[in-house]
Amino acid sequence: xIDVQVLRTDPDRxxxxxxxxxxxxxxxxxxxxxxxxxxxxxxxxEQLRAEQKDLGRQIPKASGDERAALMARTKDLADLVKxxxxxxxxxGTAFSRLLEQVGNLVADGVPEGGEDDYVVLETHGEPRDFxxxxxxxxxxxxxxxxxxxxxxxxxxxxxxxxxxxxxxxGAELELALxxxxxxxxxxxxxxxxxxxALVKPSAMAGTGFLGQAAQDVYHLExxxxxxxxxxxxxxxxxxxxxxxxxxxLPLRYAGYSPSYxxxxxxxxxxxxxxxRVHWFDKVEMFVYCAPEDAAExxxxxxxxxxxxxxxxxxxxxxxxxxxxxxxLSAARKYDCYGWLPTQTRYREITSTSNCTEFQARRLNIxxxxxxxxSPVATLNGTLCAMTRTIIMILENHQQADGSVRLPAALxxxxxxxxxxxxxxxx
RNA sequence: GGAGGUGUCGCCUAGUCCGGUCUAUGGCGCCCGCCUGCUAAGCGGGUUUGGGGCUUAAACCCCAUCGCGAGUUCAAAUCUCGCCACCUCCGCCA
Numbered sequence: 001x002i003d004v005q006v007l008r009t010d011p012d013r014x015x016x017x018x019x020x021x022x023x024x025x026x027x028x029x030x031x032x033x034x035x036x037x038x039x040x041x042x043x044x045x046e047q048l049r050a051e052q053k054d055l056g057r058q059i060p061k062a063s064g065d066e067r068a069a070l071m072a073r074t075k076d077l078a079d080l081v082k083x084x085x086x087x088x089x090x091x092g093t094a095f096s097r098l099l100e101q102v103g104n105l106v107a108d109g110v111p112e113g114g115e116d117d118y119v120v121l122e123t124h125g126e127p128r129d130f131x132x133x134x135x136x137x138x139x140x141x142x143x144x145x146x147x148x149x150x151x152x153x154x155x156x157x158x159x160x161x162x163x164x165x166x167x168x169x170g171a172e173l174e175l176a177l178x179x180x181x182x183x184x185x186x187x188x189x190x191x192x193x194x195x196x197a198l199v200k201p202s203a204m205a206g207t208g209f210l211g212q213a214a215q216d217v218y219h220l221e222x223x224x225x226x227x228x229x230x231x232x233x234x235x236x237x238x239x240x241x242x243x244x245x246x247x248x249l250p251l252r253y254a255g256y257s258p259s260y261x262x263x264x265x266x267x268x269x270x271x272x273x274x275x276r277v278h279w280f281d282k283v284e285m286f287v288y289c290a291p292e293d294a295a296e297x298x299x300x301x302x303x304x305x306x307x308x309x310x311x312x313x314x315x316x317x318x319x320x321x322x323x324x325x326x327x328l329s330a331a332r333k334y335d336c337y338g339w340l341p342t343q344t345r346y347r348e349i350t351s352t353s354n355c356t357e358f359q360a361r362r363l364n365i366x367x368x369x370x371x372x373x374s375p376v377a378t379l380n381g382t383l384c385a386m387t388r389t390i391i392m393i394l395e396n397h398q399q400a401d402g403s404v405r406l407p408a409a410l411x412x413x414x415x416x417x418x419x420x421x422x423x424x425x426x
Numbered sequence: 427g428g429a430g431g432u433g434u435c436g437c438c439u440a441g442u443c444c445g446g447u448c449u450a451u452g453g454c455g456c457c458c459g460c461c462u463g464c465u466a467a468g469c470g471g472g473u474u475u476g477g478g479g480c481u482u483a484a485a486c487c488c489c490a491u492c493g494c495g496a497g498u499u500c501a502a503a504u505c506u507c508g509c510c511a512c513c514u515c516c517g518c519c520a
Contacts, residue, residue, distance in 0.1 A: 043478070046489040053489095056501050060446045074500040243436095243475090373475080 020323030114324035125315030185254035195234035203237035231255035352381030
């Protein structure tokens with residue numbers, strides 16, 4: 001959630017942020033009114049409670065009539081206190097409910113607009129000219145079948161649409177990518193993590209996925225647990241309700257976990273192959289750092305993402321997303337879009353968000369300084385989303401005969417092999 | 427899944443049976459000061475967290491906080507109920 005102090009002292013900033021997100025500006029006025037009401041109720045309660053406590057303390061010392069009189073008076077007060085307390089609770093809850101709807105304050109310089117209003121910051125590498133090479137590129141699904149790497153038919157048979165098996169070389173490729181990603185992360189000072197993929201509602205809510213994003217999340221009714229859509233969720237909740245030693249920051253974690261997404265409302269979108277699926281595995285970077293270092297850290301996360309994509313020799317662009325496309329938690333977001341030859345356009349492969357103190361406030365993650373404790377900043381970034389990365393590798397490095405050249409960085413993790421090669425169908 | 431036990435302000439701990447100066451005890455650690463040639467020891471004071479008030483600021487004041495929540499009561503760490511986590515044993519299982 002946003003800082004309540006900012007709401008009180010600079011409501012215009014919150015209004016501007018809401019406008020940049022394309023969200024309700026009136027909400028800010030409702031919030032201010034609710035805050036006022038809540039604080040009034042709290043102070044009325046505290047006054048009454050203090051009076052009640054004071055009288056109550058005299059009872060053990062008194063005796064006889066005096067005692068009876070005191071008890072009668074305190075009894076009346078107790079009734080008032082109960083009512084005042086209920087009122088304060090009610091108004092407090094109303095305020096919180098409103099506050100939770102407000103997205104993070106959009107960072108300065110974020111482009112205005114919605115999904116299509118991103119700004120291309122950089123372009124790296126050259127898309128291959130397949131015409132010049134004399135063949136038509138096959139798409140990842142066809143290549144996956146030729147290589148015996150991806151089986152969507154059996155995925156659908158076993159689990160339904162938007163499920164797949166990675167088979168043979170496909171499964172090996174994921175493991176190689178995992179090892180490359182993790183070893184890169186470890187070299188950069190990250191701590192390797194394998195987090196739970198099922199989490200409690202508090203973890204989901206704290207990371208901001210139970211708002212507008214809720215329809216895209218799997219929920220296990222029976223156990224009231226959620227399947228995470230990203231390791232960001234357990235990695236953020238990992239330090240919830242903790243006070244971190246300021247000297248230990250930044251804490252950098254690289255988590256490998258499955259990601260589950262209902263993909264509600266994406267019917268008919270990217271239905272071919274494994275571009276948009278209900279489950280994929282992912283190595284996610286997650287950082288806790290001092291708020292004043294967050295912007296710089298965000299650049300580092302982006303740099304590590306680029307380093308990884310560079311190593312895979314995939315042409316790509318770096319986009320800065322517009323305010324309307326940030327999600328609830330992010331103050332700023334960069335996506336890397338890799339070149340997809342059969343679609344002749346760039347498609348998302350990684351995403352990194354600076355959530356400033358937004359998630360830390362919800363999850364109660366603080367660090368200690370001379371001035372007491374204060375929320376830390378959290379950031380996340382994709383290091384390697386397996387299915388999308390596999391798609392990019394297959395399509396960009398395919399050869400005329402259906403084999404796929406392996407980028408040099410990946411070879412050590414595939415027994416020195418230089419290419420994935422067609423296998424007989426079975 | 428079944429039975430039993432435990433949960434107190436960083437860590438350990440007193441208090442819970444029998445509700446009221448508990449405004450939560452003591453130790454360790456940590457911080458400040460004194461003392462000291464230095465260090466150690468010693469002495470004195472401070473040290474949960476969150477919210478609010480008053481201040482230039484600090485000091486100070488108020489409310490909440492004894493795993494979480496609800497209830498009983500004028501009054502709950504203490505009594506009742508529900509939940510959670512951990513430990514021990516049994517059952518089941520990769």
